[in-house]
Amino acid sequence: MSQLRIPGPTPLPPQVLQSMSKQMINHRGSEYHTMLRSITENLKTLYQTQNDLFVLTGSGTGGLEAAVVNMLSPGDAVLGVSIGVFGDRIAAIARAFGAKVVPLNFEMGKAADPEAVRKALKANPDIKAVMITHNETSTGITNDLEALSKVVREFDKLLIADCVSSLGSLKCPVDEWGLDVAISGSQKGWMAPPGLAFVSVSKKGWEFYKNAKMARFYWDFGSAKKYLEKDENPWTPAVTSIYALSAGLDILMKEGLPNIVARHARVGKACREGIKSLGLKQVADEKYASNTVTAVWLPQGIEYKAISKGMRDEKDITITGGQGALDGKIFRIGHLGWVDEKDIKECIDTLRIVLSKLGFKK
Ligand SMILES: *Cc1c(COP(=O)(O)O)cnc(C)c1O
Numbered sequence: 001m002s003q004l005r006i007p008g009p010t011p012l013p014p015q016v017l018q019s020m021s022k023q024m025i026n027h028r029g030s031e032y033h034t035m036l037r038s039i040t041e042n043l044k045t046l047y048q049t050q051n052d053l054f055v056l057t058g059s060g061t062g063g064l065e066a067a068v069v070n071m072l073s074p075g076d077a078v079l080g081v082s083i084g085v086f087g088d089r090i091a092a093i094a095r096a097f098g099a100k101v102v103p104l105n106f107e108m109g110k111a112a113d114p115e116a117v118r119k120a121l122k123a124n125p126d127i128k129a130v131m132i133t134h135n136e137t138s139t140g141i142t143n144d145l146e147a148l149s150k151v152v153r154e155f156d157k158l159l160i161a162d163c164v165s166s167l168g169s170l171k172c173p174v175d176e177w178g179l180d181v182a183i184s185g186s187q188k189g190w191m192a193p194p195g196l197a198f199v200s201v202s203k204k205g206w207e208f209y210k211n212a213k214m215a216r217f218y219w220d221f222g223s224a225k226k227y228l229e230k231d232e233n234p235w236t237p238a239v240t241s242i243y244a245l246s247a248g249l250d251i252l253m254k255e256g257l258p259n260i261v262a263r264h265a266r267v268g269k270a271c272r273e274g275i276k277s278l279g280l281k282q283v284a285d286e287k288y289a290s291n292t293v294t295a296v297w298l299p300q301g302i303e304y305k306a307i308s309k310g311m312r313d314e315k316d317i318t319i320t321g322g323q324g325a326l327d328g329k330i331f332r333i334g335h336l337g338w339v340d341e342k343d344i345k346e347c348i349d350t351l352r353i354v355l356s357k358l359g360f361k362k
Contacts, residue, residue: 069215
């Protein structure tokens with residue numbers, strides 16, 4: 001069977017696939033109301049939050065843009081903590097809408113250092129908000145968001161957290177960690193197809209919203225809140241993706257958050273041990289290695305294209321390459337959503353065959 005082993009979109013369980021062949025319904029009717037209410041409740045349970053939570057139609061990047069334009073004004077100073085492509089992306093979004101981004105970049109493969117964040121906030125007292133990626137999908141690193149958020153709260157700043165590839169897979173208790181705006185996306189750990197972004201907004205987030213002057217219309221959280229009171233969205237939602245999300249959440253809720261987190265911990269570990277056993281080296285510092293995606297340095301003299309083609313020819317497994325500065329230097333294996341240890345074992349076993357055919361010796 002073909003296997004998509006990339007960090008989103010992920011393979012979907014049969015129940016989720018079936019849910020998408022249903023007839024359209026009125027998105028302002030009672031059937032939709034019931035479905036959106038239950039989806040929102042389930043998402044809040046898995047976010048571990050009492051904050052407002054909105055399901056927006058768009059990909060994860062849309063969720064990042066929504067967070068920026070609803071919280072900030074042009075000219076606002078904001079700390080953009082980046083350990084890779086996605087940290088750079090939210091900084092670019094904020095810059096595009098006129099924020100004054102103070103960049104705090106860390107070396108590829110390293111996690112963000114809370115002490116450096118403290119220093120930056122001390123040195124720049126005009127900073128209003130901090131943007132941090134929880135799980136950096138481009139390098140396979142999970143930041144210590146709990147420690148980072150403590151520093152942000154010490155200085156009483158707003159925290160915008162890109163949790164697109166962590167929420168619903170990794171430990172990320174939104175309220176306990178004080179994440180003011182936490183963003184995720186349906187095609188990552190949620191056993192759902194692409195098309196939806198989720199954002200939670202804290203009380204402090206709403207205070208920022210009141211003063212935020214960046215241009216926005218489609219993403220306006222005020223409209224989203226007004227319509228959610230009627231269990232609706234302001235605009236026509238991606239109804240098919242909503243069906244699928246509902247089915248995916250049913251599966252996740254049945255499994256339960258502790259089991260979901262434990263399963264990702266097992267598959268993450270299995271992937272890293274497998275990579276090591278092949279004689280390959282992961283990009284991430286082991287202490288911060290992600291349980292949803294593993295980035296691996298390409299062995300000397302072997303190109304990404306040869307490995308990815310080999311994986312496809314051998315077992316119809318799709319992996320992915322590096323982004324940005326890591327293009328042509330690494331490959332990545334996604335292990336989030338509907339995945340178990342058997343899938344990872346198959347992936348590693350296939351990789352062993354492919355590498356040996358390409359003449360790699362450990
Ligand atoms: C996938 C991802 C995004 C959003 O990407 P989209 O392609 O817009 O869904 C943002 N941040 C992280 C960390 C991601 O993994």
